[in-house]
Amino acid sequence: MIRTLLAAALGLPLMLHAASGGPDDYGYIWKDSDEPGGPVFDWIDITSSGVLVTGLADDNFVGPFVMQTNMPYYWYTVKNMWIGSNGYLVFNPANEASPFPIIPQAGGMEDYIAALTADLTFTGAGNPGACYVYDSPDTTIVSYVNVPFWQQAAPSYTGSNTFQVILNKADSTITIQFQEQMGLTQNNDIVIGIESLSGDIGLQHSADTYPVANYAIRFYAPAVPLLDITDAAMEWLSEAGSRGKVLQRNGPAFPMTLQVLNTGNQSVSNVQVLGQVLNAGGQVQATGTQTIALLDPGVDTMITFPDEFMPAASGTYRFTGNLSGIPNELVLANNSLTQELTVYDTSSVVLGLDWAGTSDDGVGIGWAGGNGGAGVYLEAPYYPCLVTATTIRIASNLTPVGYYMKVYDDDGVGGGPGTLLDSVFVQPADAGAGDNSHPLSSPLTWTEGGLYVSWEMGGENVNIATDIIGPFSLHSFEILDNVWAEYRDRTTEDFHLGLRVEQEPVLDIGCTNYFGLIDGLDLTQPTVVRVWIRNFGNQVANGFPVSYQFASEPVVTENYSGPAIPPGDSSLFSFNAQFLPLNSGAGAFCAWSDLSSDMEQLNDTICVTVNVIAGIFEPVHEPVELVPNPASDRVTLMGVPAGPYRLDLVDLTGRSVFSERFVMGDRHLLDVSRLTSGTYHLQMLGQGSLYTGKLIVAERP
Secondary structure, eight states: OHHHHHHHHTTOOBOOSOOEEOOOSSOOEEEETTSTTSOOOOOOOOTTTSEEOOOOOBSOEEEEEEEEEEEEETTEEEEEEEEETTTEEESSOOOOOSSOOOSSOSSSSOSEEEEEESSBBOOSTTOOOEEEEEEOSSEEEEEEEEEEEEOSSTTSEEEEEEEEEEEETTTTEEEEEEEEEESOOGGGOOEEEEEOTTSSOEEEEEESOBOOSSEEEEEEOOSSOSOOOOOEEEEEESBTTOOOEEEETTSSOEEEEEEEEEOSSSOEEEEEEEEEEEOTTOOEEEEEEEEEEEEOTTOEEEEEEEEEEOOOSOEEEEEEEEEEOOTTOSOOGGGEEEEEEEEEOTTSSEEEEOSOOSOOOSSOBOOTTSOEEEEEEEEOSSSSEEEEEEEEEEEEESSOOOEEEEEEESOSGGGOSOSEEEEEEEOGGGOOSEEEEEEEEEEEEEOSSEEEEEEEESSSSEEEOEEOSSOOOSOEEEEETTEEEEOTTTTTOEESEEEEEEEOOOOOEEEEEESSOOTTOEEOSOBOOEEEEEEOSSSOBOSEEEEEEETTSOOEEEEEOSSOBOTTOEEEEEOSSOBOOOSOEEEEEEEEEOOTTOSOSTTSEEEEEEEEOOOOOOOOEEEOEEESSSBSSEEEEESSOSEEEEEEEEETTSOEEEEEEEEESSEEEEEOTTSOSEEEEEEEEETTEEEEEEEEEOOOO
């Protein structure tokens, strides 16, 4: 009574009279505990029988809680439930914060029960608020106990609210009970009601009105619905949640998979389904169409189109799914979905990972009190990679103040942020507006799963920039009092927040081919051993031993000290010590590199089988005349003595592309029409000499 008189004196709205309401467009009505035939207030204490809900903070939600059995709700049933800190239950993951919209209202959060939807909070030192959930095959109960309203002044909360929602699956009723209500919320912003997934069908009990203690409201489903609902929805793209995906340039193809659900209570037929991948310029990269002949109420179907997206260029893409061809459909907004696809060039030594594009709203967001932050979940473009820094764009930092940059493993509950891997405090002098990169305290190797990155304010008046041009990743989070929640505007914004990753240092050198030595070659004279060395790693290589050996003869080892070999390149190494054919015989002629910490030793060695004949000839190396050169079809070889020869063409990687034996007259015609354009090394062995030349194969018109 004291609370009632005080509120009346302040001119605040209270529920003082018996009432009922409805029906809404579907047929739901409500009655309260003062209405004849209405519910009787009968509080059910689940603090011992239920499960304590953890993770609730300020303006966040947790879940899903999977009910044992489906709850009939409007023209469909629900099984997964998320619990909001602001006093609501929602059947699709969504976050709602003050100001709260009236019910019904399409757009924003939909498919929910507003029990006492107000600016409640579970944060602040000594906050007594708690939440419990109880579930059985016929009943699910969620109780909010001693939960206060949020206020900016210390201790950041005021008042107390104890209420519960009872979902009766046997009779499809929804009961909301209020055991206690004390205190005021800002702007008296309170909503109580239910809303369907369509958004524009729902039933509001009250708005901006405080419930009294020991009061109950019950929502009744219609025995006969007032509407026949024809509606199908694009349920998800790729997988449930339709969150952003990371792809590799020239990597595996991306399958265009989506799922369609009949969300109405009428069968639909001949539904046209279109899936497309578009680049940033809106150009179609892959497309697929399919017709669903029949889809009954509550039934879903998954479609994988034959066409796949081949990520040939890095950049941001969007995968879209669209439905059409459904006459008299109630809801059109759920006929389309878009998923962000980010393609990275994994050959780049350094990559910046984030979901944001170049756009910036110029304002950004921060949290009152300076105790909030933002987070993103990132996928690796490849494994392993080295994480060296966090990246962020600061929209403004007026004071200025510092902030924390943190990296978490995804080993938390439900794949959430778990183990803290790195934390760096950025001093105010280094926290100015613009794009900033902050080195980790120690680089870490990313070998599996995903990582969470957070920006946490070190004081007030600092804002992180947001990207407001789609597609959006749905991988963004807001952080209040160290509690993570999906960002309330994640469907329309991405944070400029990410990681800088580098290729894990890989040292890998190997011998790939000889120049002048081939299987079956007769060695009759001292021979210069030349071998192609390729850098298979991602670090520049130099100063390593290279060896050769014939059969069981002594090993010859020299140090490569030529030009440093960049990653992916090759270099032709010539041993100073010639091979001397001192003993006749056949055997393996092998060359190999010996780089310290070599990653892969299987590519270190190259071998050919040769015949060594102890000879008496001195080595003679002469050039061969090539006409024309460059050539596109045929080239004439001249300027060498007549007789039998072995000819070999080797490309710049050391790979043999052509070999033949022939008898030379005054000239020999060589057909190069099947070779790709480029530069080749030519060598002819015969008549006691090695004749060499450089052949350029020109592009053909």
